[in-house]
Amino acid sequence: MKIYLDTANLQEIETALKWGVLDGVTTNPTLIAREGRDPDIHFKDILKLVYPRPVSLEVVSEDAEGMIKEARELSNLSDNVVVKIPMTPDGIKAVTILSNEGIKTNVTLIFTPMQALLAAKAGATYVSPFMGRLDDRGWDGVKLVEEIVDIFWNYDFDTEIIAASTRSVRHVKEVALLGVDIVTMPFKVLKQMFNHPLTDEGIERFKSDWQALQQKLGK
Ligand code: E4P
Numbered sequence: 383m384k385i386y387l388d389t390a391n392l393q394e395i396e397t398a399l400k401w402g403v404l405d406g407v408t409t410n411p412t413l414i415a416r417e418g419r420d421p422d423i424h425f426k427d428i429l430k431l432v433y434p435r436p437v438s439l440e441v442v443s444e445d446a447e448g449m450i451k452e453a454r455e456l457s458n459l460s461d462n463v464v465v466k467i468p469m470t471p472d473g474i475k476a477v478t479i480l481s482n483e484g485i486k487t488n489v490t491l492i493f494t495p496m497q498a499l500l501a502a503k504a505g506a507t508y509v510s511p512f513m514g515r516l517d518d519r520g521w522d523g524v525k526l527v528e529e530i531v532d533i534f535w536n537y538d539f540d541t542e543i544i545a546a547s548t549r550s551v552r553h554v555k556e557v558a559l560l561g562v563d564i565v566t567m568p569f570k571v572l573k574q575m576f577n578h579p580l581t582d583e584g585i586e587r588f589k590s591d592w593q594a595l596q597q598k599l600g601k
Contacts (some may be wrong), residue, residue: 386566394569408438408566429460440466449476481505495529502541512547524556
């Protein structure tokens with residue numbers, strides 16, 4: 383399973399890269415706005431830092447023509463750009479044209495299996511079902527991912543599934559058990575994946591036993 387960070391923060395990306403566990407990055411307009419920098423400069427910094435791993439950058443136009451224009455400009459920035467397109471009729475129209483041009487796309491804001499099916503048929507490289515936002519409203523985000531995994535398996539689609547809007551380590555575990563291709567997560571969740579109190583306790587015990595031996599040997 384590939385791990386992506388859902389962030390536009392350069393320090394978080396750098397830390398995860400040094401851990402050696404990062405396979406890509408997803409952003410959205412909210413995450414870019416949070417960094418407060420000129421998007422044109424910030425996009426380039428992220429793309430360079432993460433290269434050659436994929437980085438999803440989202441269009442803001444709502445009509446197909448505008449999305450296609452933005453997508454072509456974004457994809458010219460670097461060959462690791464994936465263009466994030468919202469799940470609308472115009473978005474799907476844009477994905478059909480862009481996939482024929484060889485531009486990689488990530489169809490975002492997926493909340494039903496049928497939306498994922500349409501995106502895959504249009505040739506999307508990735509689809510992003512949002513788990514957390516569904517859970518927040520009382521639906522079942524993991525179930526959505528499960529159904530998309532099953533449908534893509536039935537028809538052997540090449541489109542990869544990025545489980546998104548990840549809120550917890552439990553989300554990561556549950557979709558990993560389903561065999562999802564990718565999970566994109568906030569840095570906070572990635573950090574939590576390291577943790578267990580018994581790990582900390584074990585380290586403490588090994589340390590004190592080792593120190594006791596050193597003392598006994600007079601070292
Ligand atoms: C997907 O790629 C989105 O950027 C993201 O996962 C949205 O998550 P949120 O619901 O935490 O904003």
